[in-house]
Each structure stands twice: as structure tokens, then as C-alpha cells.
Amino acid sequence: MADPNNQAKEPRSGRCAIVGRPNVGKSTLLNAILGQKLVIATPRPGTTRSCVLGVYASADPPTQIAFVDTPGFERPKGALGHVLIDSAKRGLLDCDTVVFVTEAPKPSAPAAVHEKDLAVLEALETSNTPVVLVINKVDKLKQKERLFGLIEAYQEKRAFEAIVPTSATRGTNLDALLDEIRGTLPEGLIYDPDFLTDRPERFFVSELVREAAMLNTRQEVPYGIACELDSYQEEEDLVRIEGTLVVEKPSHKAIVIGTRGETIKKISTEAREQIEALVGRKVYLRLWVKVVPGWTRDPVKARQLAIKEEPG
Ligand SMILES: Nc1nc2c(ncn2[C@@H]2O[C@H](COP(=O)(O)OP(=O)(O)OP(=O)(O)O)[C@@H](O)[C@H]2O)c(=O)[nH]1
Ligand SMILES: [Mg+2]
Structure with a gap:
């Protein structure tokens, strides 16, 4: 008899870009998923300056996800701003899935799409790649019910493969996020088991x-x-x-x-x-x-x- 769980256990792998406006926790999220500090993260916006690959691997179910950490997405200011946005856009190319990271709104802010996320949504419009929305920093959200309004507001903008609230610093919901990403990836493992990053x-x-x-x-x-x-x-x-x-x-x-x-x-x-x-x-x-x-x-x-x- 066919194993009903077999479908969920097939090997899957692919490339997943992590994009979002500056300072929402993209690099922190990548480090939390990898369980080690690979990329740098600071409270200052504009920390990441070029795309860096970090490969997550798990044996059960067999999964390899080559995450691409990208610079924060924003309307460019000055020459460095152009370099950062060009680099972030390059990260979006040639990936199987996009993780679009935003953060839970501050108590004083409405539960609405953040103005700076509009540039990210615009960049995602032209691609057919599945997009998983991550609402990070939920540890800072006092009234959790505000999430519902926020999710509705983002869903009005476009369709998401899944929406996952996370806390990268506390490691909340990362397994759920990995499951959702895995579900979007093609079958088969393609990376060398020792491959962690593309940088020396x-x-x-x-x-x-x-x-x-x-x-x-x-x-x-x-x-x-x-x-x-x-x-x-x-x-x-x-x-x-x-x-x-x-x-x-x-x-x-x-x-x-x-x-x-x-x-x-x-x-x-x-x-x-x-x-x-x-x-x-x-x-x-x-x-x-x-x-x-x-x-x-x-x-x-x-x-x-x-x-x-x-x-x-
Ligand atoms: N409270 C809280 N803080 C977080 C969380 N994730 C990240 N941070 C903090 O947010 C700040 C920015 O984190 P980064 O990971 O550098 O953000 P980024 O999106 O990579 O920023 P850029 O590289 O500038 O685009 C750091 O001070 C992190 O410690 C979280 O889940 N909760
Ligand atoms: Mg970063």
C-alpha cells in the first residue's frame, strides 16, 4: 500500500530570495534559520550591501534551501542607494521562491501595508515566482489580534503562497516558515551537502x-x-x-x-x-x-x- 506520508517526504530543493525594506530582520532571519551567524545584522538600516547565499539543509524531510540574503529594498537615495537596490533586484532573479519580509507595526502605526513595502510589492509584480510573506518581529507586538488586520491589508495587494508571522530573534515559527518554503520548491536535491555559502x-x-x-x-x-x-x-x-x-x-x-x-x-x-x-x-x-x-x-x-x- 502506498505510504500516505510519502508525498510529504520527497526530497526538495531550490533557491529562495529573502527581500524586504531595510531593517525588518532579513539577515537575522537567515542566521536564525541556519542556526549560526553567517551574515551581519545591526539595528542600522542599510546593513546588507550585496547578496549572500546561505544554504539550509535538513535530512527529514530531505530539503535544501539556498537562501539569498539581499540589501534592503527602498527608493534609492544617492549612488550607494542605487547600488543597493540593483543588488537586491539581482537577488530576485533566478529564484524558485521569494520570502518577502515585513515587520509587525509599531503600537502607534496602523495595521496597514507599510508605505516602504510598496516598492517591494512593485518589484514582485513582474515575476511569477511564488511569494511567502513573513511578518517578522511579532515578539514586539503587544496586541496579537492586530495581525489579522495586517494580513488582510497585505492580501489585498497580492496573492501570497503563505503568510507566516515570525520572530527571528526568538526563533518563533521558523519550522512553519521552512515547511511553507519547502512546499514551493521543485523535487530533487541539487546542492553539494557541504555547500554553505558562495562567499570566501x-x-x-x-x-x-x-x-x-x-x-x-x-x-x-x-x-x-x-x-x-x-x-x-x-x-x-x-x-x-x-x-x-x-x-x-x-x-x-x-x-x-x-x-x-x-x-x-x-x-x-x-x-x-x-x-x-x-x-x-x-x-x-x-x-x-x-x-x-x-x-x-x-x-x-x-x-x-x-x-x-x-x-x-
Ligand atoms: N525584536 C526583534 N528584533 C529583530 C527581529 N529580527 C531582527 N531584529 C532586529 O532588527 C534589526 C535589523 O535586523 P537585520 O537582520 O540587520 O535587518 P535587515 O532586514 O537585514 O536590514 P538591512 O540589511 O539593512 O536591509 C537588528 O537590530 C535585529 O536584532 C525580531 O524578530 N524581533
Ligand atoms: Mg540585512
């Missing part, structure tokens, strides 16, 4: 430095920070790394360095600890700070400093 370790090292710098600065400073690795030498039980934090104004350089160098010291210590956890070895990290005037407003420099493509 060096990429994540420079991202961890940028994250520490973004976390230790405020207002418009974090958005104008980039990180370049100048050297990366693996020795027997140590990795020796030299890097440069790029800022767009001399006043930002002073902020990143801080009084008597306190801020850059803190950035360096925090980044080193994170990098040591990543590479599993002791790290020697030396950082410099350089001004590239107005780089976020210059199309060529913004592309060069925000997008990192390196051989894996």
Missing part, C-alpha cells in the same frame, strides 16, 4: 569589521562606512589581518577613531572576537581609517566599496 572566509571577515564599526557609530556615520582588507595571512596558529575602514568625511574619521582612539580600539576588539569565533583561531587585527570624500554619492566608488566579489 575573507568576505565574512571584512563584514565583521564593518559590523563592529556600524555598531559603534551613530546617525549618518554607519551608512558611510566600508571595509577593505589590505592583507590576510594565515600562520600556523594565528591569522594576521590588516584592514581599512573607509568613511566619507573627515568628521566621520574623527568619530570612528574616538577620543584618544577609544572607539577604534573597541571596534577592533569586538571585530577580533567575532573573527576568532569564525576562523576558530587566534587573530591579530590591525585597522586603519581612511577618508574617501563623498564615496556614497559617487556611482563608481559606491559600487567598488559596497560590492565585494571575490573568488570563493
Whole structure:
């Protein structure tokens, strides 16, 4: 007799873009699904600057989902804004499913479609790819019944394969989300079992430095920070790394360095600890700070400093 559960157990795999406006928790959600910190996430909007692949795999039922974390979607401001939106749009191409992340409304906001989500909905209009809507940060929602109104408002805009409320920081409902995504994917496993990401370790090292710098600065400073690795030498039980934090104004350089160098010291210590956890070895990290005037407003420099493509 045919096993009635057999249908639900067939192997499935595919590529799934995670898109949404800045700061809704896309990168945090990817890390929570993977059960490890792969991509950087900060309270500052505009943290993710280029698409990064993270492959989730599970044996029961056999599933592989190659998630593509993308930069926050918004109407572009300046040259860096254009680079970010172009990169997010590229992430949307060639995927089997889209996870569109939004966040639960603040107590003062109406349970309605967020104005900034209209740009995301517009970008999704032209594709036939199934879309799963994730309403993240439900841990912050005091009146859970507000979700119903919110779900109705989004459903009026388009059809969704499923709508899943989540809390990425608490890990709420991630299994339900994975089940819904799995259901949209083609049959068969296509990824190498060891495949986790398309980026080399060096990429994540420079991202961890940028994250520490973004976390230790405020207002418009974090958005104008980039990180370049100048050297990366693996020795027997140590990795020796030299890097440069790029800022767009001399006043930002002073902020990143801080009084008597306190801020850059803190950035360096925090980044080193994170990098040591990543590479599993002791790290020697030396950082410099350089001004590239107005780089976020210059199309060529913004592309060069925000997008990192390196051989894996
Ligand atoms: N309370 C709460 N905070 C969350 C949740 N998910 C993410 N956050 C926080 O939201 C902030 C933004 O998270 P990110 O993951 O960087 O957001 P993002 O959508 O990737 O942002 P961009 O890369 O700028 O587009 C961080 O401070 C996270 O800790 C959640 O479920 N609940
Ligand atoms: Mg992000």
C-alpha cells in the first residue's frame, strides 16, 4: 500500500530570495534559520550591501534551501542607494521562491501595508515566482489580534503562497516558515551537502569589521562606512589581518577613531572576537581609517566599496 506520508517526504530543493525594506530582520532571519551567524545584522538600516547565499539543509524531510540574503529594498537615495537596490533586484532573479519580509507595526502605526513595502510589492509584480510573506518581529507586538488586520491589508495587494508571522530573534515559527518554503520548491536535491555559502572566509571577515564599526557609530556615520582588507595571512596558529575602514568625511574619521582612539580600539576588539569565533583561531587585527570624500554619492566608488566579489 502506498505510504500516505510519502508525498510529504520527497526530497526538495531550490533557491529562495529573502527581500524586504531595510531593517525588518532579513539577515537575522537567515542566521536564525541556519542556526549560526553567517551574515551581519545591526539595528542600522542599510546593513546588507550585496547578496549572500546561505544554504539550509535538513535530512527529514530531505530539503535544501539556498537562501539569498539581499540589501534592503527602498527608493534609492544617492549612488550607494542605487547600488543597493540593483543588488537586491539581482537577488530576485533566478529564484524558485521569494520570502518577502515585513515587520509587525509599531503600537502607534496602523495595521496597514507599510508605505516602504510598496516598492517591494512593485518589484514582485513582474515575476511569477511564488511569494511567502513573513511578518517578522511579532515578539514586539503587544496586541496579537492586530495581525489579522495586517494580513488582510497585505492580501489585498497580492496573492501570497503563505503568510507566516515570525520572530527571528526568538526563533518563533521558523519550522512553519521552512515547511511553507519547502512546499514551493521543485523535487530533487541539487546542492553539494557541504555547500554553505558562495562567499570566501575573507568576505565574512571584512563584514565583521564593518559590523563592529556600524555598531559603534551613530546617525549618518554607519551608512558611510566600508571595509577593505589590505592583507590576510594565515600562520600556523594565528591569522594576521590588516584592514581599512573607509568613511566619507573627515568628521566621520574623527568619530570612528574616538577620543584618544577609544572607539577604534573597541571596534577592533569586538571585530577580533567575532573573527576568532569564525576562523576558530587566534587573530591579530590591525585597522586603519581612511577618508574617501563623498564615496556614497559617487556611482563608481559606491559600487567598488559596497560590492565585494571575490573568488570563493
Ligand atoms: N525584536 C526583534 N528584533 C529583530 C527581529 N529580527 C531582527 N531584529 C532586529 O532588527 C534589526 C535589523 O535586523 P537585520 O537582520 O540587520 O535587518 P535587515 O532586514 O537585514 O536590514 P538591512 O540589511 O539593512 O536591509 C537588528 O537590530 C535585529 O536584532 C525580531 O524578530 N524581533
Ligand atoms: Mg540585512
